[in-house]
Structures are given as structure tokens and as C-alpha cells.
Amino acid sequence: MPTGVAIRDVRDQLFDAAERVLLRDGPSALTSRAVTTEAGCAKGVLHRHFADFDAFLTELVLDRAARIDDRAAALRDSAGTGTVADNLTRALTDLFASVAVAIVSLVTSRDELRSRLREARPTGVPILTDAATAIASYLTAERELGRVTADADVDTLAPILVGAVHMLFADRQGAPPDAGAVHRVVTAIESPVRGSRPTGFTRPSAPPVR
Secondary structure, eight states: OOSHHHHHHHHHHHHHHHHHHHHHHOGGGOOHHHHHHHHTSOHHHHHHHSSSHHHHHHHHHHHHHHTHHHHHHHHHHTTTSSOHHHHHHHHHHHHHTTTHHHHHHHHHHOHHHHHHHHHHOOSSOTTHHHHHHHHHHHHHHHHHTTSBOTTOOHHHHHHHHHHHHHHHHOOTTSOOOOHHHHHHHHHHHHGGGBOSSOTTOOOOOOOOOO
């Protein structure tokens, strides 16, 4: 490949193809041949850019986990707007309606992949851990605004929320839960730590410059 941009394009093409196979056929169907066939390229292309298939899968998981950073920033920016339960419902539904559930299933189904991921991420499960970090950051912002109680243990609440909603989406064969089902779970977990500020409270605007 003459440029780094071209290499990045090939990686993205292969990652996107793997994601489509995962979503359509599940982790057991994800092979190097399935990926390259889906991507419309020769099998050797994958092995030209990755040492082996597990190296490819490791990079795929880390790439998809890194994308949660954008969602995390948007969620934190929503602090002080709408309601806490609505904001969490939207964020968690958006996360688990994507490839996240399939990625988690892939990680749990391949021993070698988990071993390699531990080298880069010694603790936690990629995607789930990233999501919990994003939720904790958001709840911290809401706690500062008084919409979550001052003594709320957000670092414990966050993985509870992620785990509970993940369970709703974990059955790939059934219909995904609707927003109402997710909202009920979120409300059951979030309501005990709801702060005294009204749920529609918004951040005060800056005073006008005179």
C-alpha cells in the first residue's frame, strides 16, 4: 500500500464487513473467509494487514470500543437537560441496538481473543466497561447539578445499569426490547438516587456580557 490512508481504508473495509457478518450470522460464523467474502476482497488481504485472525479480531474489538468515546461525550453534554432516566434510556438503547451485543458475545466465545485483549485491557470487558465509564461520567455531571443525590455511588450504579440493559438485548434471536422496557429498567435503578432538583432542570445560562 503506498499510503497510510489506503491501509486505513482497507482496515475499515474489513472491520465493517466483520460487523455485518456478526450482526447477520453471529460470532460462530465469523471467519477470515467470511470477512473477506463479505468485503469483496481476496482472503490474503486480511493476512497482509494482520498477523492472524485473532489479531484482526482484537483490533476490531478495540476499534469499536473506542467509538464509545463519542457517545460518552454526547451523553455527558446532555446533563442538565431532559430527564436523567430519558437520557440514560436513549444512550443505552443506542449502544446496545448497535453491534455492541454481538461484540460482547464474540469476546466471550473466543479464549484467544480474550487473552489478547487482556494484554491491552487488563481489566473489564471491552464495550461493557467503556459503557459503564461513560455512564458514570454522565451521572457524576448530573450529581454536580443536583439531579442525582450527593451520596449516590455512581461507579456502582453505572455497571448495574449497563448490565441490566445488556440483559434485555442479549437474546439475539428474539425481538429487541422497545424503549419503554429499557426505560422501566433504568427508572427502577435510577429513581432511588434521583436528586431534589426537578427532572426538567436545565443548566443556568451564563449572565449576559455588559
